[in-house]
Amino acid sequence: MTIARLLLARQRVVILDEATAHLDNTSEAAVQEALTEALEGRTAIVIAHRLSTVRAADLILVAEAGRIVERGTHEELLSAGGRYAELYRTQFARQSGETMAA
Structure with a gap:
């Protein structure tokens, strides 16, 4: 509501x-x-x-310990292989059984 x-x-x-x-x-x-x-x-x-909430965003900012540690689109962040990619693998690989190469 x-x-x-x-x-x-x-x-x-x-x-x-x-x-x-x-x-x-x-x-x-x-x-x-x-x-x-x-x-x-x-x-x-x-x-x-939940990363599914932001996958289509024009810009994603990844914050950790009060600091922005990464920024980019979903595809850019996955390609970078950093914290976002790690979180993505953790959330989605288990759900879909996919293996994602970072």
Whole structure:
């Protein structure tokens, strides 16, 4: 409900803090699809631990111990083989059984 009110306000800048953290995978996918459409043309700052929440972002900042340690798109960060790639492998390799070369 909070997300719906936020989106109806049509703010140009939106901050979402763990918007899908407590959702199951099916609900998360539905919310992500709705957010993608609703946030079109807006600036969104998304704070997330689930990397599926930010994969399509124009820019991802990876913070650790209060510092930004990496920045880039999903593909750039995976190619760099740093902390983001490590977190991605941890979250998704177990789920899909894929092996990702960094």
